[in-house]
Amino acid sequence: MHRIAVIPGDGIGPEVIEQALIVLDKISSKFGVKFEYIFIDAGGCAIDKYGVPIREEDLELVKKCEATLLGAVGGPKWDGLPGNLRPEQALLKLRGGLKVYANLRPAVLYDELKDSSPLKKEIVDKGIDILVVRELIGGMYFGPKGREVKDGDEVAYDTEVYSKSEVRRIAKVAFEAARKRKKKVTSVDKANILESSRLWRETVEEVAKDYPDVELSHMYVDNASMQLVKDPSQFDVILTSNMFGDILSDEASMIVGSIGMLASASLGEGRVGLYEPIHGTAPDIAGQDLANPIATILSAAMMLRYSFDMEDAAKAIENAVKIALKEGYRTRDIYTENCKLVGTKQMGKIICENI
Amino acid sequence: MHRIAVIPGDGIGPEVIEQALIVLDKISSKFGVKFEYIFIDAGGCAIDKYGVPIREEDLELVKKCEATLLGAVGGPKWDGLPGNLRPEQALLKLRGGLKVYANLRPAVLYDELKDSSPLKKEIVDKGIDILVVRELIGGMYFGPKGREVKDGDEVAYDTEVYSKSEVRRIAKVAFEAARKRKKKVTSVDKANILESSRLWRETVEEVAKDYPDVELSHMYVDNASMQLVKDPSQFDVILTSNMFGDILSDEASMIVGSIGMLASASLGEGRVGLYEPIHGTAPDIAGQDLANPIATILSAAMMLRYSFDMEDAAKAIENAVKIALKEGYRTRDIYTENCKLVGTKQMGKIICENI
Ligand SMILES: CC(C)[C@H](C(=O)O)[C@@H](O)C(=O)O
Ligand SMILES: CC(C)[C@H](C(=O)O)[C@@H](O)C(=O)O
Numbered sequence: 001m002h003r004i005a006v007i008p009g010d011g012i013g014p015e016v017i018e019q020a021l022i023v024l025d026k027i028s029s030k031f032g033v034k035f036e037y038i039f040i041d042a043g044g045c046a047i048d049k050y051g052v053p054i055r056e057e058d059l060e061l062v063k064k065c066e067a068t069l070l071g072a073v074g075g076p077k078w079d080g081l082p083g084n085l086r087p088e089q090a091l092l093k094l095r096g097g098l099k100v101y102a103n104l105r106p107a108v109l110y111d112e113l114k115d116s117s118p119l120k121k122e123i124v125d126k127g128i129d130i131l132v133v134r135e136l137i138g139g140m141y142f143g144p145k146g147r148e149v150k151d152g153d154e155v156a157y158d159t160e161v162y163s164k165s166e167v168r169r170i171a172k173v174a175f176e177a178a179r180k181r182k183k184k185v186t187s188v189d190k191a192n193i194l195e196s197s198r199l200w201r202e203t204v205e206e207v208a209k210d211y212p213d214v215e216l217s218h219m220y221v222d223n224a225s226m227q228l229v230k231d232p233s234q235f236d237v238i239l240t241s242n243m244f245g246d247i248l249s250d251e252a253s254m255i256v257g258s259i260g261m262l263a264s265a266s267l268g269e270g271r272v273g274l275y276e277p278i279h280g281t282a283p284d285i286a287g288q289d290l291a292n293p294i295a296t297i298l299s300a301a302m303m304l305r306y307s308f309d310m311e312d313a314a315k316a317i318e319n320a321v322k323i324a325l326k327e328g329y330r331t332r333d334i335y336t337e338n339c340k341l342v343g344t345k346q347m348g349k350i351i352c353e354n355i
Numbered sequence: 356m357h358r359i360a361v362i363p364g365d366g367i368g369p370e371v372i373e374q375a376l377i378v379l380d381k382i383s384s385k386f387g388v389k390f391e392y393i394f395i396d397a398g399g400c401a402i403d404k405y406g407v408p409i410r411e412e413d414l415e416l417v418k419k420c421e422a423t424l425l426g427a428v429g430g431p432k433w434d435g436l437p438g439n440l441r442p443e444q445a446l447l448k449l450r451g452g453l454k455v456y457a458n459l460r461p462a463v464l465y466d467e468l469k470d471s472s473p474l475k476k477e478i479v480d481k482g483i484d485i486l487v488v489r490e491l492i493g494g495m496y497f498g499p500k501g502r503e504v505k506d507g508d509e510v511a512y513d514t515e516v517y518s519k520s521e522v523r524r525i526a527k528v529a530f531e532a533a534r535k536r537k538k539k540v541t542s543v544d545k546a547n548i549l550e551s552s553r554l555w556r557e558t559v560e561e562v563a564k565d566y567p568d569v570e571l572s573h574m575y576v577d578n579a580s581m582q583l584v585k586d587p588s589q590f591d592v593i594l595t596s597n598m599f600g601d602i603l604s605d606e607a608s609m610i611v612g613s614i615g616m617l618a619s620a621s622l623g624e625g626r627v628g629l630y631e632p633i634h635g636t637a638p639d640i641a642g643q644d645l646a647n648p649i650a651t652i653l654s655a656a657m658m659l660r661y662s663f664d665m666e667d668a669a670k671a672i673e674n675a676v677k678i679a680l681k682e683g684y685r686t687r688d689i690y691t692e693n694c695k696l697v698g699t700k701q702m703g704k705i706i707c708e709n710i
Binding site: 074083086088092117118119120121123140141143145146147150153154155156157158159160161162163164165190192193194195196197198199200221222223225226229230243244246247248249250251253254255259 | 429438441443447472473474475476478495496498500501502505508509510511512513514515516517518519520545547548549550551552553554555576577578580581584585598599601602603604605606608609610614
């Protein structure tokens with residue numbers, strides 16, 4: 001029996017989570033394993049209900065579960081609130097509270113979805129299979145920040161700060177992951193300008209010594225943002241900081257065609273993990289059975305793999321998604337001519353049937 | 356008579372600057388205006404010669420000129436040096452010393468070069484004409500930074516810091532520029548996480564009140580990095596910080612097909628300006644007559660426009676570039692089938708002849 005904290009969140013969050021749970025139920029009966037779901041309010045809905053993005057007692061509950069499955073949080077409704085009362089704070093509290101320092105974001109181009117990529121055929125034909133390994137609980141997101149009046153002028157600041165031990169542990173994750181892939185790590189920084197990047201680069205070099213079988217290169221972040229568009233096939237594992245990873249993983253997800261397809265896992269020490277789609281709450285299409293549930297369903301697959309060591313079950317889900325795509329089923333975001341347009345629920349159902 | 360500080364720099368810098376000067380000489384004779392060139396060493400070549408990226412006395416000389424035309428600085432040869440001795444420090448010293456806070460980076464798709472864009476035809480056909488207005492002398496580049504040992508762990512930090520007055524002056528530049536264009540400003544920040552971004556957003560809103568004819572929207576930087584690839588035609592002026600502008604302007608330059616085409620102007624108060632191509636030193640092709648001189652030639656055109664108020668001369672250069680492209684002349688970076696391949700020098704000569 002596995003206890004899972006389930007956080008539907010805002011916008012399309014609840015709809016896509018619903019489908020992921022239906023898929024997990026199918027896995028449960030097929031693989032003879034039991035899941036207990038602990039539903040938790042976090043994000044905008046928690047602000048509306050309790051006045052805070054996530055209650056302390058709920059955070060404690062989440063920490064007691066083996067894994068967390070999250071939909072998405074946030075929306076324009078709560079955009080005017082002060083920093084510490086935004087829905088996004090729930091995400092930061094969860095990430096920080098669970099100490100999940102390694103955010104794994106695979107950006108894979110499905111053959112069936114090649115036409116959805118904004119890139120030219122010549123580029124896309126070379127294939128895209130990138131794993132972004134983003135540091136998740138350090139850097140500017142968590143460093144000292146504030147606002148003050150200085151000589152009559154208002155000033156605000158955030159601190160990008162990294163320690164050697166923080167860089168070392170995330171670098172290890174990247175090298176370990178590369179070993180199971182094409183054995184290439186591209187570490188992205190801005191070492192020509194930032195002190196924190198110089199420490200980053202140095203430390204990554206040190207860690208690399210333990211992985212002589214993995215090829216390491218360094219790239220400046222501005223160049224990386226170009227190379228991702230110019231020739232994404234050159235990348236295997238991209239290792240980078242919280243802030244740069246936020247930007248580059250979104251760019252990577254766009255070039256493979258649909259952000260509605262992309263899952264993510266955030267891991268700490270041991271088996272604890274936070275699993276969520278890369279996409280946001282998409283308030284414009286919420287509640288209309290239009291959202292693509294695949295990213296969340298694939299996040300559930302990652303949960304089975306990393307937190308519950310259920311590789312076969314994870315593969316079964318991933319395979320079921322591939323079959324659904326091969327058979328031509330598409331939600332609106334990935335629809336192209338001559339495919340079969342389906343809604344959120346039907347996509348979930350079809351994937352379930354393929355398991 | 357106009358005094359121009361000329362900084363060829365490293366790698367392909369000297370070659371592309373040479374062609375820009377030939378073009379300026381042609382303008383000189385055609386428009387009856389005199390240019391005096393003061394040559395200054397900066398970057399790697401200055402490190403080799405004097406042991407510093409730029410000498411203080413040279414910086415003073417530059418400050419006494421009306422404008423600065425720069426090739427490019429840096430290269431792997433100097434990558435191992437400590438932070439304060441890197442070629443890039445010359446750039447920072449020049450930008451900071453000249454107080455050029457506004458970096459204007461136009462990313463325009465030339466009809467003739469549509470095939471060079473990595474984006475699909477459907478996307479490119481909608482047109483790309485973006486002006487990135489990047490804050491250039493604030494943020495993490497210039498904020499407090501350092502390295503220290505804390506509880507036995509090495510820690511390094513950089514500070515993203517912005518004051519209201521810094522944001523106000525760069526926002527004004529963006530709104531003024533938008534007025535002469537499609538009247539749309541997209542301000543890019545990470546206000547859901549960063550205090551400095553919240554001050555940024557607030558201040559941009561205030562400035563916007565003086566420009567009711569310009570449409571303002573805000574976008575998170577992660578989303579912006581996606582939207583640039585998904586549908587660049589949605590953008591007119593992008594207003595953003597130093598760090599985010601570094602990343603997004605490079606991405607924008609890649610989607611229009613060649614970074615070898617893109618000029619930039621860095622402006623402060625009054626007419627002082629620093630003009631440079633967006634591309635780097637490209638050490639792999641340096642000294643082989645392969646580099647594209649157009650970005651530098653167009654930077655010289657921007658200098659005529661912004662620092663010397665010579666709109667006609669600027670237009671003459673821009674027009675001459677267009678004719679060269681229409682006639683099918685291409686350097687290697689923008690070469691496609693059935694075009695006429697030329698080297699750095701010949702491209703400069705052809706553009707000169709078209710003036
Ligand atoms: C919502 C936001 C705080 C978050 C982040 O910046 O980390 C999101 O963009 C992400 O990438 O998960
Ligand atoms: C060379 C580097 C310091 C510089 C920067 O980051 O500003 C460059 O990338 C640029 O964009 O002009």
